[in-house]
Each structure stands twice: as C-alpha cells, then as structure tokens.
Amino acid sequence: MKYLSIILGLCLLFANLHAQETKVINKPATSSTNIGVVDMKKILAQSKAYQSLVDQFEDVRRKHRNTFTKQEDVIRDEESELLKQKNVLSKEAYAEKVKALGKKINELKQKQANEAKKFESSFERSTNKIQGALVDVLSIIANTKNLNLVLAKSQVILVGKDIDLTDDAIKELNKVLPKISLGK
Numbered sequence: 001m002k003y004l005s006i007i008l009g010l011c012l013l014f015a016n017l018h019a020q021e022t023k024v025i026n027k028p029a030t031s032s033t034n035i036g037v038v039d040m041k042k043i044l045a046q047s048k049a050y051q052s053l054v055d056q057f058e059d060v061r062r063k064h065r066n067t068f069t070k071q072e073d074v075i076r077d078e079e080s081e082l083l084k085q086k087n088v089l090s091k092e093a094y095a096e097k098v099k100a101l102g103k104k105i106n107e108l109k110q111k112q113a114n115e116a117k118k119f120e121s122s123f124e125r126s127t128n129k130i131q132g133a134l135v136d137v138l139s140i141i142a143n144t145k146n147l148n149l150v151l152a153k154s155q156v157i158l159v160g161k162d163i164d165l166t167d168d169a170i171k172e173l174n175k176v177l178p179k180i181s182l183g184k
Helices: 002-026 040-046 048-084 091-144 166-176
Strands: 035-038 149-152
Touching: 035 091, 035 166, 040 048, 040 166, 048 091, 048 166, 091 149, 091 166
Parallel strands: 035 149
Antiparallel strands: none
C-alpha cells in the first residue's frame, strides 16, 4: 500500500510535468528574430573599392621600396669608398666620416619607418571608409528584409542560404563605392 501511493504520486507528478512541457512546446511565439549573415572575407575579396585600394597600396609601396633601394645603394657605395680611404685618412678624419655615414644610415631608416607608418595609416583610413559604407549597405538590406540581427559568418557555425546576405551586400557595396583612393 505504501509503495502503491508512492508510485501513484510519481505518476501524477510525471503527468503534470508532461502537461506543462506540452504547453511550453505548443506555445506560439510572441516575437521572432529575423537574422542575416554575411561573409566579411568574401565581401572584401570581391569589393571593387577594396581591391582598388590594395592595388594602389602595393603600387605605392613598390615605388617607395625602389626609391629606398637606390638610396641604400648610394650609401653602400659611399661606405665602400670610405673603406678604401681608411689607410689614407687620419684616424680622426676617418672617424668623422664614419660618424657622418652612420647618421645618413639612421636618417634613411627613420625616413623608411615614417613612410611605412604614413602608408599604413592611409590604408587604414581608406579601409575604415569602406567598412562604413558596408555598414550603411547592410543597414539598408536589413531594413528592407526586416532583419533584427546581422552577424558575421565567422561567428556562426551553420548558415542557411536563405539568410546569407553576402552576395547582396557585395552587389550594393560595389554600386555605392566602386573605387576609393588611398588615404583620401
């Protein structure tokens, strides 16, 4: 009798839990979240503005590298000439020329570092403009499709094709910002 009442109590408890579970499962959703996903790497890879920016950056970097290489060659020639004069010049005169050459080398290195910072900064400013345009494009797409949330594809494990906005974003970004100038 004692066991029968425990079993009956457990049956009632499980029946009650099942009824509550069914209510939760069958409960209609009161709000829905519409989500979109974009592949940022693909957008940058296919963005006309970003590709133009990369090409400009590489072109400028190549030109400056050639200029600095020529200046380095001149300094190497000066160093070679100085070594030839080592036995001819007095120790003081030689030391003075070595010091002047060292100063030239340091100035060239500093100039190279400053140029590199300048170009990186220009590239970053231009990239930020592209990202700003992309945010505007995604905002318009999200509003058009009544989306509450847009995530980067890299943050999501599985993505259905129906929520992937990447191709639409690329198309619109290329319309809005087909080209950008380095540092402008």
